[in-house]
Amino acid sequence: MTSAWTEPAPVTVRVPAKVNLELLVGPPREDGYHPLATVYQAVGIYDDVTVTPAAEWSVAVDGPYADGVPTDETNLALRAARLLAGENGIEEPVALAIRKEIPVAGGMAGGSADGAGALVACDALWDLGLHKEELEEIARELGSDVPFLVGGGTAMGSGRGELLAPVLTHGVFHWVFALSDLGLSTPAVYAECDRLRGDVPVGMPAAKPAMMSALRSGDPHALAAVLENDLQEAAFSLRPDLAEVLSGGLGMGALGGIVSGSGPTIAFLVEDKEAGIDLAVSLTASGLAADVRRASGPVHGAHVLPAARVH
Numbered sequence: 001m002t003s004a005w006t007e008p009a010p011v012t013v014r015v016p017a018k019v020n021l022e023l024l025v026g027p028p029r030e031d032g033y034h035p036l037a038t039v040y041q042a043v044g045i046y047d048d049v050t051v052t053p054a055a056e057w058s059v060a061v062d063g064p065y066a067d068g069v070p071t072d073e074t075n076l077a078l079r080a081a082r083l084l085a086g087e088n089g090i091e092e093p094v095a096l097a098i099r100k101e102i103p104v105a106g107g108m109a110g111g112s113a114d115g116a117g118a119l120v121a122c123d124a125l126w127d128l129g130l131h132k133e134e135l136e137e138i139a140r141e142l143g144s145d146v147p148f149l150v151g152g153g154t155a156m157g158s159g160r161g162e163l164l165a166p167v168l169t170h171g172v173f174h175w176v177f178a179l180s181d182l183g184l185s186t187p188a189v190y191a192e193c194d195r196l197r198g199d200v201p202v203g204m205p206a207a208k209p210a211m212m213s214a215l216r217s218g219d220p221h222a223l224a225a226v227l228e229n230d231l232q233e234a235a236f237s238l239r240p241d242l243a244e245v246l247s248g249g250l251g252m253g254a255l256g257g258i259v260s261g262s263g264p265t266i267a268f269l270v271e272d273k274e275a276g277i278d279l280a281v282s283l284t285a286s287g288l289a290a291d292v293r294r295a296s297g298p299v300h301g302a303h304v305l306p307a308a309r310v311h
């Protein structure tokens with residue numbers, strides 16, 4: 001009798017972008033990272049990461065934001081797959097294919113999302129059966145934002161952003177994202193934040209109770225009032241045009257607005273889906289943003305797509 005072994009079928013994982021609802025930044029640590037108190041929310045703009053058994057390791061990228069994504073060994077999805085293989089004694093390479101819908105270097109953690117997606121996809125392909133906490137632990141080695149994209153939802157991040165605790169939220173929040181066609185470098189924005197602070201003493205960041213109650217209430221007006229990002233001034237300092245985008249969107253009816261992570265994307269919170277459509281139309285017509293996307297949150301983190309839904 002011949003062997004019945006067949007090569008495992010490709011696995012596709014869908015993984016969301018994030019916005020930081022609160023991003024409080026402390027003084028730089030000895031390792032150069034900044035201690036954070038942040039609240040992440042996963043929002044419905046997704047990359048798809050597909051892994052297929054192959055003779056050699058490789059990564060290919062398509063989709064609207066494929067340009068600007070490295071396809072060499074620095075690609076975060078490839079690094080994630082190799083790391084997981086190394087830690088589990090897996091010697092079979094995979095070919096990774098990324099469908100890139102999350103803007104690159106936009107402050108929405110696109111690269112981190114692909115890293116988290118690759119971990120979840122390879123865990124399924126190799127039938128490792130790792131728990132979420134085990135995947136998050138490996139994710140920490142890849143970057144501060146990567147663990148959050150494994151589980152998604154809404155979560156508190158401490159340490160350098162990699163230590164997570166769940167946050168209770170109610171309902172759905174509607175967002176409009178004003179994208180820029182030029183990315184901002186995350187280390188450059190943190191460095192600018194330090195430069196602007198100069199010698200002013202900065203304490204350790206602590207999450208604010210008002211954010212937690214706004215999220216529990218499910219009221220977008222309450223949430224809009226407490227959005228806060230310590231990196232915003234630094235992003236505006238490097239890119240003064242972004243301040244105009246923020247004030248423009250607020251003038252067009254957004255309840256609140258904030259630089260997403262290290263920017264340059266500006267995230268606007270709106271009342272409901274219809275208000276989001278109106279704001280997206282106005283922002284597009286104004287020419288203030290290179291592109292405009294709508295999404296709601298919180299959504300689930302990296303999840304395997306049933307084969308029938310892959311396209």
Ligand SMILES: C[C@](O)(CO)[C@H](O)COP(=O)(O)OP(=O)(O)OC[C@H]1O[C@@H](n2ccc(N)nc2=O)[C@H](O)[C@@H]1O
Pocket residue numbers: 020023032033034035036038107109112142143144145146159160161186187190261262
């Ligand atoms: C801006 C945020 O997206 C907010 O969630 C994150 O803090 C950035 O997370 P990330 O892109 O996963 O960042 P990492 O890959 O861990 O680090 C990239 C660089 O960002 C800076 N960095 C990052 C996180 C942190 N808590 N302090 C930092 O100073 C460091 O210069 C670091 O070398």
Ligand SMILES: Nc1ncnc2c1ncn2[C@@H]1O[C@H](COP(=O)(O)OP(=O)(O)OP(=O)(O)O)[C@@H](O)[C@H]1O
Pocket residue numbers: 068069070074075076077098103104105106107108109110111112114115145183184186261262263
């Ligand atoms: N799979 C990937 N997708 C996008 N960028 C990647 C990927 N792998 C590595 N990179 C590199 O990471 C850099 C940052 O890209 P990314 O889209 O993650 O930025 P970001 O959204 O600003 O990140 P964050 O919000 O986590 O600070 C890119 O300029 C690119 O060189």
